[in-house]
């Protein structure tokens with residue numbers, strides 16, 4: 337059993353904190369024993385005084401060597417081997433996860449000494465202390481909070497205390513990285529959605545996303561740790577290249593709201609559509625190029641709104657994207673060539689969608705497809721279909737990223753002289769938890 341003795345002037349406070357929750361249960365199951373010891377109990381004067389003035393003058397009092405020594409000696413006499421003694425001090429080396437590992441795995445008995453007042457008589461430190469540990473570059477009133485932090489960090493690495501080593505091996509600082517962001521239910525909270533990668537059910541994709549986020553977070557927040565990382569593997573080099581590319585792309589606002597479009601949104605939608613038409617034209621895609629009237633335009637938006645099928649993504653008061661999510665059978669999908677649909681079950685179709693140019697590459701289009709999936713499930717429908725032009729690689733990439741699969745080719749109605757052929761995609765939407 338791993339043992340930690342804490343010498344302190346406040347044994348009840350420290351003991352209470354360390355007997356809660358996981359550490360409390362570990363002690364009940366005999367993986368661990370943490371005991372606190374009142375330094376005052378080891379004084380020889382009537383007043384149980386443990387401190388006196390500093391030689392040489394100055395403010396405050398100093399914890400005397402003798403009561404500390406007597407307490408420490410008592411603990412050593414009771415111990416089976418020689419305990420490792422740590423003095424918590426702002427003058428010590430800053431505590432890290434590597435120290436927690438070392439203390440947990442190279443020792444089985446720690447004595448943690450909490451100073452108070454202006455500090456501790458140096459002679460006790462010289463005679464009894466094996467190492468001094470600091471919690472950080474700041475000064476606390478006493479060593480108790482630091483001792484509790486060290487005891488907690490060490491204890492959770494003691495075999496048996498946590499259910500499985502993976503509980504701590506995936507955490508921040510284990511391999512020099514900070515942990516990736518974590519999410520739990522609901523999937524959308526206050527307009528903020530869980531990253532789509534975590535909802536794919538693809539274990540390898542989730543692991544890749546998490547490593548990428550860990551690298552990004554460590555680079556942004558802790559360049560000192562980042563500089564020490566070995567990211568020479570092919571996979572990590574790829575992730576770094578992706579992060580560099582993304583760093584030059586716009587950051588989405590935290591709060592994005594998907595709502596039904598209203599007439600007042602139409603001017604913004606028209607200008608997004610105009611930019612999308614120009615983009616497609618520049619990329620040689622014969623889609624949305626029939627100009628009389630331009631497609632999509634006010635009439636299409638109004639008709640979609642009347643059917644309650646037109647939505648916008650509101651990015652902090654500015655329309656970032658629009659889309660139409662049509663219910664019911666699409667006559668253009670009845671005849672499919674070079675493949676077939678996977679299901680005849682009811683489906684929704686993503687039509688007439690575009691992202692504002694300033695949000696291209698930001699992930700807003702992925703968010704749009706996720707909103708389609710959410711809206712479909714709300715309507716009790718679990719199949720999503722979409723089509724796009726063979727040359728529209730951006731749209732095909734988006735559909736594939738979101739798990740839609742190519743099913744074959746369909747024809748759509750377009751003005752004379754334009755290409756009516758489209759590639760068709762389909763997805764069974766997983767229940768969002």
Ligand SMILES: C[S@@+](CC[C@H](N)C(=O)[O-])C[C@H]1O[C@@H](n2cnc3c(N)ncnc32)[C@H](O)[C@@H]1O
Pocket residue numbers: 424425426427449450451452453454455456469470471472473474475476477478479480482
């Ligand atoms: C007020 S502090 C004494 C600070 C001391 N006069 C100095 O300037 O280094 C009282 C006690 O709190 C504890 N303490 C304060 N800051 C700490 C830190 N950053 N890490 C660990 N222990 C700390 C030490 O046990 C210390 O003896």
